[in-house]
Amino acid sequence: MKKVLLALVAAMLAATASLGAVTVEREAAAGGGTDSEPSATNVPGAAYPRIFRDKRVEFRIVAPAAKAVAVELLSGKRFPMTKDAGGSWSVVTSPLVVGFHYYSLNVDGVSMNDPGTNTFFGANKAMSGVEVPEDGAAADVVADVPHGDVRIRIYKSKVTGQWRRAFIYTPPGYDRDAARYPVLYLQHGSGENETGWTFQGHANLILDNLIAAKKAVPMIVVMNTGYASQADGPFVAPPSSSPHRSSADFMTFERVMTDDVIPMVDSTFRTIADRDHRAMAGLSMGGIQATDYATRNLDLFAYIGGFSGSMGFLEPEAHDPATAFGGRFKDGASFNKHVKLLWLGLGTAEGPRFQKGMGAFRSVLDKAGIKYVFFASPDTEHEWLTWRRDLNDFAPRLFK
């Protein structure tokens, strides 16, 4: 009976899909085996990509006229696909690193989305994503606990004159009580935007789960766009030779934070509007922004996190705390007294550039006697699972 129903649903879906010349193979029609299941990122009913228990992933696309098709992960891996008699191209990859991966299908040299998945904003465009789940992990998945809302909020920037959008998490209970809450400002990476921490990062689910387990205190999380540019102002480049920099004018971004975002949040939400109840963290480019901006504005922030990004992509030569970064790390005792938490994290599978930059910054901190937490995410790359784990370790340490 269930099979008949699924077939019926599939037939109806196929009828609808034909309107858009869609080549998504739907779950019921494909009848995937029990040793694999569709990626959690798939559009409803799409059978591919699908994940095997041993972390191999099967991709499939219909392209009868194509000469060469390959799966290209944004992280760099490439898997050529082979064509069957029906014009479908497919590949089963080697086991992938766990977590969320941006990817494209390269069809005769053109990078396209996989019509089987939802899209996620990365590399400055809407990209396909595939989720290889961790065994037994529960921190970043939807659970039977109270859920906060993520609010899509529009606000006008006085600094740039433009309308901007932020995604703002309010914790469970926010609408029922009259309490005031601390705030975490949480930044995305280069090529991403304000949607990343919700749709790729599951920040809302991670906070829901931590708050339900009483591991983290209820907090507001502001996920704001990390780009800002002032039409006629001077352009100020990022403080490093980061290949990840984008259109973000870092100084304008900081002015937007100070003059627009923080005042908007404090006047709109029931916040505790002081430094002891304000944190800032970010990933990659956002980690550079968070560590650089927050350490120059200790009157605003007492908690600081750098997820796979900290003060730029530093070279490993000796940095003297007395002079590096304007000397702001030279007085370790004062820094330790002022900053309640400096938290740094990195995936153990991240490339040498990231290891090197983080190592160089840690050596500055070590020389100055600055206390910090360092978290190494086992076996994950410069990708979202690293940053989900970072948030899961970082958030419980805040506002206590």
Added chain:
Amino acid sequence: MKKVLLALVAAMLAATASLGAVTVEREAAAGGGTDSEPSATNVPGAAYPRIFRDKRVEFRIVAPAAKAVAVELLSGKRFPMTKDAGGSWSVVTSPLVVGFHYYSLNVDGVSMNDPGTNTFFGANKAMSGVEVPEDGAAADVVADVPHGDVRIRIYKSKVTGQWRRAFIYTPPGYDRDAARYPVLYLQHGSGENETGWTFQGHANLILDNLIAAKKAVPMIVVMNTGYASQADGPFVAPPSSSPHRSSADFMTFERVMTDDVIPMVDSTFRTIADRDHRAMAGLSMGGIQATDYATRNLDLFAYIGGFSGSMGFLEPEAHDPATAFGGRFKDGASFNKHVKLLWLGLGTAEGPRFQKGMGAFRSVLDKAGIKYVFFASPDTEHEWLTWRRDLNDFAPRLFK
């Protein structure tokens, strides 16, 4: 100076974009003329698609190895592209109907997204979209008025056992006052989902503008997924031969509305939880759902809207109100007394199937002496601008 800055930004964007093998031509690099501008739906910095003042649209994609490339609007129009020496394919269309259009690029038979645009969920997948603006229109664009939030809310369905997601608009001031608000339940069309009324429909902007102008009373708008299926329950097909039907089991959807969504909304938000302060409307498939469900549940709803969809895709044969639809429209006087507003709308450029179905339903209403508002959206198709205009006419008539 400004040009230099833009070039710098473009160079940095290009550096970033190369990470993802993106072939988006960025605004500064392309240097589009002043007689056209990028579509409002584009990803930041993308120069194409771009809109001319006379409503022609220029599309462009880099695909050196392709043999044939065309733009395909979901509404049916097709524009073959031509290749230049650099491997770029482009076309300038004839003037398009104003409004938002879903589209794909067909590259050698494969339907793909345009990497230059954000994606919008339609036809059961993430699709490209292009916006051809109306001259002088201001109802559906962001304006310097107070803005409500759109909340992404997760809730568990007791009916289906699954987690679901709704987008819920709370009006400006909701967080500051203790007032209770009426609620509009607003459904998307077939192949779309709960994101449609915000990202394609601009429902939040339309309400912000109406409320600021004191044309509409402040209200909560619940934009919920129109699909529901119960794993082991009987499948109940839509009440018509609609080619737009999808996996929605209409009866399960109605149970989700009655047993899950309305109780969740009334227990979570400060609503006025009675029929006089509850409305339901929807577009296309959602219009069928709204008119069918609400007219069978007049204890729940006093305001009902069908946008390009009403009680199924009816054939124009004579329907006798005494027997059609279980006789629920037979007593016009009683219906008029109970229902404060029945509102129907259709674009004048919509196809015969839609004109015919709406006409057949109106003839039932006319025969029974049932009062209703009919709104004809000038020159728009079975697309989002019709439904934005519908909402803009419908919402001011609610809860007064």
